[in-house]
Amino acid sequence: MSEYKVARVDEIEAFDYRQDTRIQPVRHHLGITAFGTNAWTAENVGDRLFPEHDEDEGNEELYVVVLGRARFQLGDDEVDAPAGTLVFVPPETTRTAFAEEPGTALLAVGATRGKAYEPSGWEVWAPAHGLYEAGDYPAAVDCGREVVEANPQYAVPQYNLACCEALAGMTDDAIMHLRTAIELRPGLRDLAKDDTDFDPIRDEPGFRELVTA
Numbered sequence: 245m246s247e248y249k250v251a252r253v254d255e256i257e258a259f260d261y262r263q264d265t266r267i268q269p270v271r272h273h274l275g276i277t278a279f280g281t282n283a284w285t286a287e288n289v290g291d292r293l294f295p296e297h298d299e300d301e302g303n304e305e306l307y308v309v310v311l312g313r314a315r316f317q318l319g320d321d322e323v324d325a326p327a328g329t330l331v332f333v334p335p336e337t338t339r340t341a342f343a344e345e346p347g348t349a350l351l352a353v354g355a356t357r358g359k360a361y362e363p364s365g366w367e368v369w370a371p372a373h374g375l376y377e378a379g380d381y382p383a384a385v386d387c388g389r390e391v392v393e394a395n396p397q398y399a400v401p402q403y404n405l406a407c408c409e410a411l412a413g414m415t416d417d418a419i420m421h422l423r424t425a426i427e428l429r430p431g432l433r434d435l436a437k438d439d440t441d442f443d444p445i446r447d448e449p450g451f452r453e454l455v456t457a
Contacts, residue, residue: 249274253283253310253349259370262377263295263340269367270351272395279361281353283310286343293350296340305354307331307341312348316341364429365398372404381412392421399429407441418442419450426454433457 256268268283270276284294293314299305307316309329316323316331317340325331325341333339335357341350355361368391375384388405395401403425409418422442426433436442437455445451 253285253351256283258285260374261295261370262373263292265292265294267294267367267370269370271363272365272368277361277363279353279355280363280367281351282367283349283351284341285347285349286312288346289343291343291348293341293343293348294352296338298338299335299354302335302357302359303354304335304357305333305339305352307333308351308353310349310351312343312345314341314348314350315344362429363398364400365395366400368395368398369401369404372408376404376408381408384408385412385414385417397428399425399432402428403432403436407439410442410445413444415445415448416450418445419448419454422451422454 251270251273253268256270256273258266258268261267266285268285270283271279271281286293296317307325307330309325309327309331311327313327314325314329316325317338318331318333319337323331324344369388372384372387372391375381375387385405385408388401388408392401392405402421406418406422406425409415409421422436426436433455442451
């Protein structure tokens with residue numbers, strides 16, 4: 245018998261995320277490793293569905309409106325998108341969307357042009373992100389450590405935890421988790437060089453060693 249998984253959007257736990265949005269980590273929930281995909285839901289008309297952003301690393305994204313009706317802002321354009329609409333957005337285009345009906349939900353699917361997909365685990369950090377944005381770094385550390393312990397294979401949660409630990413004055417822990425993050429995804433070394441979250445530990449020999457290796 246073939247192995248497969250089935251899930252309804254409303255069965256996947258949602259987490260508060262940036263710009264007052266709600267994310268449901270579909271890829272992680274289903275164990276997908278070949279491409280990135282998450283659901284975004286909005287309870288009320290006018291709620292933002294996903295954060296405004298572009299994809300400067302070459303990520304192409306397809307958005308599928310599965311429930312309700314959305315209004316996309318794509319650069320200077322607006323697109324009305326009832327359920328069943330497919331919206332493809334190239335990397336350079338700034339994008340966001342808002343609910344036009346209560347309970348609107350959409351699925352985002354993305355991957356990087358010309359590269360094999362490597363899960364970074366950014367979406368599983370969502371439970372700790374609000375604490376980080378609120379400046380409650382000790383609480384973000386406590387929550388983030390639970391995320392990392394449950395998902396040690398992902399680089400981005402390790403990196404984000406290191407950021408929170410640096411801001412909370414936990415120097416040794418920050419360097420340890422940053423080291424693990426860079427081992428998992430070497431490209432994070434360049435990000436850490438200029439990341440202001442690491443300003444409190446920037447002069448530490450252990451940090452300098454990591455970012456100049």
